[in-house]
Amino acid sequence: MQYEAVIGMEVHVEINSRSKVFCACCTDFHAPPNTNVCPVCLGMPGTLPVLNVDMVNKSVAVGLALNCRISRWSKMDRKNYFYPDLAKNYQISQYDLPLCHGGWLDIEVDGAARRIGITRAHMEEDTARNTHTIAGGQSGVDFNRCGLPLLEIVTEPDLRSAREAHAYLTELKQILQYLRVSDCNMEEGSLRAEANISVRPVGQEAFGVKTEVKNVASFSGVQKAIDFEIARQIAVIEAGGTVVQETRGWDADRGVTFSQRLKESAHDYRYFPEPDLVPVAVDQAWEDRIRGTLPELPAARRARLAAQHGLSAYDAGVLTQSRDTADYYEAAVAAGADPKKAANWITVELQALLSESKQEIAECAAGPAALAGMLGMIESGAISGKMAKEILAEMFSTGKSAEDIVRERGLSQISDAGALLDAVRRVLAENPAQVEQFRAGKEKVMGFLVGQVMRATGGKANPQMLNDVLREELSR
Template sequence: MAKQYETVIGLEVHVELATKTKIFCGCSTEFGGAPNTHICPVCTGMPGSLPVLNKQVVEYAMAIGLALNCEITRLFKFDRKNYFYPDNPQNYQISQLYLPIARNGCIVIESGSGKKKVRIHEMHMEEDAGKLIHDEWDDTSLVDYNRSGVPLVEIVSEPDMRSADEVISYLEKLRMIIQYLGASDCKLQEGSMRADVNLSVRETGADKLGTRTEMKNLNSFKAIARAIEGERTRQIELLEAGKQVVQETRRWDDNKEHSYAMRSKEDAQDYRYFPEPDLVPIVISDEWIAGIKAKQPELRTEKLERYQKEFDIPQYDAEIITESKKMADIFEAAAAVCGKPKKVSNWLMVETLRLLKENNMEPEDIRFSPENLAKLVNLTEAGTINSSVAKEVFGKIFEENIDPEVYVEENGLKTVNDEGALKAVIDKVIEANPKSAEDYKNGKEKAIGFLVGQTMKAMKGKADPGLIHELLRGSLD
């Protein structure tokens, strides 16, 4: 009988915090600047420059720690992690090993295998390194230090996950909590959320953990799922062939769907950690923690509960809308303006999700304002525009955030409700389509649908189909 194997997975998740400036200096953290324009002597490791801790980094870290049910460390300090990479200008990284900001947390995830508690071993603050850009044409490597010194938290889970499905559920829950806190945008494609996967396999039922590998270079949930499956298969094949799994760091190539070894896995002693001499230890008071707790926003669980009581929308809609803080904010603001939460929910659930999917966008990429969505709802509900025109106008709102009232006026899209003008058009349509008119009179109900369509076409879509239907019946009967 073939051996059965169990996959054991723990994650190290790096999250860039949403501060305006870096962790130890006043340089901008904005993404996408020209290379080496957001730098200074501190974040490029110049001799004699001294770090100064950004208070907002600590407050974001505390907020995340509390939301992840962690214990906040009352006296924390920073440590120096020594290593040489070309994108690490000081040849060390200021991080936390001995007294991290938060420890012993957990979150509950839901996946195909049901609900599960994933424990969080610890979370620490640290500075990011720069970025290497490899130019294959010139066969050179260039370094951009803009990212050097950008504040990170690293959230280290216990090895509690057993499948790619559970890993994705954990990451989605983590991302949602941090986005709700406003502590990071967690955009994987921009690197503001990055996950390293620690994975090992063991025979089902075994107590002892197998030898783990760490996989890097994972910048999408799909890549993470493929990497887990690829590494699981690779390790099982090694064990089946009587070989040993080597503890190492591996780089995942998503195009080739293959990982390759980068370096043997270092242990803490390899980094020669020692207390950071240029930063003092920080004491966190009860008052400081109470202040952070008081500022914690309403998270998804509470929002879902409130939506059921406050807004008359289906539970399914509420669950989809609250999955994204951006979507939930738009929903609440638009509903407050127009007073029609169910109609706002319909636009978000149908047209918004359709356009996001078509454009390969995330809800966080939505650019339209709640006010413009509310105006569209009001125009439609008042009968100023019909549903097909409303869809056209929403397409423009989604693309360019146009003011729908101005757009409808400038493009002459208001519904024509003048019965006299409509009757004149209807008479022409009946005259041009005598067979359909005759079919209707002979009891073929479907024929009137064709005539409604022809009238709408003649009106260039700017009429109320219900009113046309009514007037057509009057004329034909």
């Protein structure tokens, strides 16, 4: 029997607002435990929440970037459950009237485009953090994270493979970063991805029983967990068993998913409207205002850069991986850099320097105008490509311009035919045997003679010009 996987993703993203979603507490959850807290986020009886408008604006921006409709009338609901990380015993979330709904995101896997439906994106509050590593076998709860603005983005069950899920997450993260609404740091939990996975025989309409895989720390982990889960479910069915609806964890070391708890259904949470908050009514003018602030999104920018500058799909992809990289590239081109050469230097040499020093491109000392200046010096023959690599490394560490570095270190390439001619004539006079060999048809000697002139000029001879002058002298 052939099986088909059916996958839906739920992504929780922490929105980078300065204050929490329902109180004025600071959102820095790295502060000492339980210092960024107040009666509201500690769940004291009688306190009243107030919705953070920055959270609404940023959530609308995400919704629009994901082609969602923005609800004209949306409300908050209470999701009831008991757990020590949520002191009021309910989470304020959105149930039947989410802020954003009915959108889509296009992805591409192996050149094939797929449109993934976005069911909804809704606002909620994050929970506190439980710590079980306190000395003496005690557990602690840190409420700094409780009440952080959280946006949950849910897809339709449109994904059909682990690689599609990976492509979806990558594209989504890029959009969130372009919008500058979250740092999307998975290790710190600002972006959490859960996959709902089921399998069904090919051709069957009805969905199989799904499992939910949670707490995976990386996109590649999500991809591996989905692949494992698909194979596991097929094996269960083939052996005559039935898949159990449950939440499963991911053991990255062993590469397996494991059962955590039976999955609750929505009705288990006894959702009801939050009586302490007014509904959220985003009218057309409000929506238009947010739409006007949206930057050019990654897919559009990729396509535009490829068309405008004749870049390969690969280069356009690398250059638009982050908004800052794309900004840097376009600034270098605007400063006069050749578009293809700038693409090569940024994606290869500059990227290597950045990853080596763990720096961000927006902060690096060698700015786009400086890169354009350096490329201009290669173009004019003032420096060779080989010298430029060293020069760029120095620009990167000192912030100096290529011109200054060349002047200070006396690096300038000899591109003056007269100056080269002296060196060439000297070398030919010193090596009469090799000159004879060349004239007798032994072309290989050319390499030796080039090397000698390079040595005589301290490696500064313009290679192309040297070649021309040398051949001309030898043919005399």
